[in-house]
Amino acid sequence: MATENKFExxxxxxxxxxxxxxLEEAKVRQANKAGMKTNQMVALYILxxxxxxxxxxRDLADRLGVxxxxxxxxxxxxxxxxxxxxxxIQKALGVRIMELRxxxxxxxxxxxxxxxxxxxxxxxxxxIFDNFKQSIINPxxxxxxxxxxxxxxxxxxFEPYENKKDKSYxx
Amino acid sequence: MKNxxxxxxxxxxxxxxxxxxxxxxxxxxxxxxxxxxxxxxxxEHLEEFFESFxxxxxxxxxxxxxxxxxxxxxxxxxxxxxRIVAGAVSGDLDGLVFKALNKNEMSYKKVATKAYGGxxxxxxxxxxxxxxxxxxxxxxxxxxxxLTDSMQERKxxxxxxxxxxxxxxxxxxxxxxxxxxxxxxxxxxx
Numbered sequence: 001m002a003t004e005n006k007f008e009x010x011x012x013x014x015x016x017x018x019x020x021x022x023l024e025e026a027k028v029r030q031a032n033k034a035g036m037k038t039n040q041m042v043a044l045y046i047l048x049x050x051x052x053x054x055x056x057x058r059d060l061a062d063r064l065g066v067x068x069x070x071x072x073x074x075x076x077x078x079x080x081x082x083x084x085x086x087x088x089i090q091k092a093l094g095v096r097i098m099e100l101r102x103x104x105x106x107x108x109x110x111x112x113x114x115x116x117x118x119x120x121x122x123x124x125x126x127x128i129f130d131n132f133k134q135s136i137i138n139p140x141x142x143x144x145x146x147x148x149x150x151x152x153x154x155x156x157x158f159e160p161y162e163n164k165k166d167k168s169y170x171x
Numbered sequence: 172m173k174n175x176x177x178x179x180x181x182x183x184x185x186x187x188x189x190x191x192x193x194x195x196x197x198x199x200x201x202x203x204x205x206x207x208x209x210x211x212x213x214x215e216h217l218e219e220f221f222e223s224f225x226x227x228x229x230x231x232x233x234x235x236x237x238x239x240x241x242x243x244x245x246x247x248x249x250x251x252x253x254r255i256v257a258g259a260v261s262g263d264l265d266g267l268v269f270k271a272l273n274k275n276e277m278s279y280k281k282v283a284t285k286a287y288g289g290x291x292x293x294x295x296x297x298x299x300x301x302x303x304x305x306x307x308x309x310x311x312x313x314x315x316x317x318l319t320d321s322m323q324e325r326k327x328x329x330x331x332x333x334x335x336x337x338x339x340x341x342x343x344x345x346x347x348x349x350x351x352x353x354x355x356x357x358x359x360x361x
Binding site for chain 2: 007009012013014019023026030040043047
């Protein structure tokens with residue numbers, strides 16, 4: 001026997017009871033919240049910097065050569081900002097939003113077991129790898145998809161991986 | 172917005188079967204529950220909101236910067252969402268606590284609750300306002316970031332109070348006799 005829906009009695013008064021997709025969407029958000037948190041923090045930093053410098057989002061867009069709508073998407077905190085764009089924003093505003101820190105040794109050991117990463121996939125992000133002496137607020141959070149911390153320490157940024165394949169990076 | 176104001180609604184949307192539903196007010200694509208969470212995750216909205224209520228953040232019960240307040244809302248919203256999702260999956264939303272508003276003052280005494288023991292003074296900022304329409308069954312009429320003791324102190328919370336009382340009248344006119352309690356929902360931390 002079907003259980004009576006407790007909200008059905010409101011249907012006549014309030015014009016119908018519809019179903020929501022919120023629960024399914026929330027599960028997806030919860031699964032992706034680590035990345036979302038980073039986007040949110042960057043967005044907040046950008047907004048506070050704009051306010052401090054008395055700049056608008058359009059001013060920033062002009063400096064970056066992007067549309068104001070794109071900047072607005074970033075500052076909402078829901079869209080991924082690539083590390084390359086963060087670097088550009090840092091230069092445009094003259095601030096440091098993120099830094100890279102050399103990871104703890106145990107982090108390096110974990111990364112040793114990761115599968116080989118296509119070097120050229122990382123080309124967009126070389127700007128942070130090129131200057132490794134900087135420090136990052138959360139290296140695992142920012143680089144978790146790239147599995148390359150071990151490689152960064154060992155290779156010249158512009159040397160193709162294939163030339164290094166005989167060298168040991170795992171020990 | 173004064174008492175007796177007329178609000179227009181389109182329908183209600185069930186968020187969690189037999190436990191949570193939310194009103195979809197006119198001129199809104201989404202129901203008020205989803206609109207609340209969208210707003211509570213929107214960094215641009217939060218930054219502007221707290222910048223405009225900076226003086227409230229300087230009160231002794233908060234003493235927060237804008238950045239800290241934004242982070243607090245993000246944390247609270249994430250916690251609330253996480254627990255509702257977990258409760259909906261397990262079929263157990265026991266941790267969802269309904270707190271009745273003081274019907275005389277339309278406020279509540281701000282006390283530290285175990286709902287946010289790890290937060291600033293244990294006091295939560297986020298509110299989901301609801302009418303209890305049945306046992307453990309709530310119709311959400313809206314939500315707000317509440318920084319003051321009473322809802323009447325700020326326009327955005329006064330409006331939520333008006334929506335609540337408006338919906339009570341609608342339900343009672345429709346002979347929904349259970350619609351006698353209204354307040355806000357909170358999720359307890361373990």
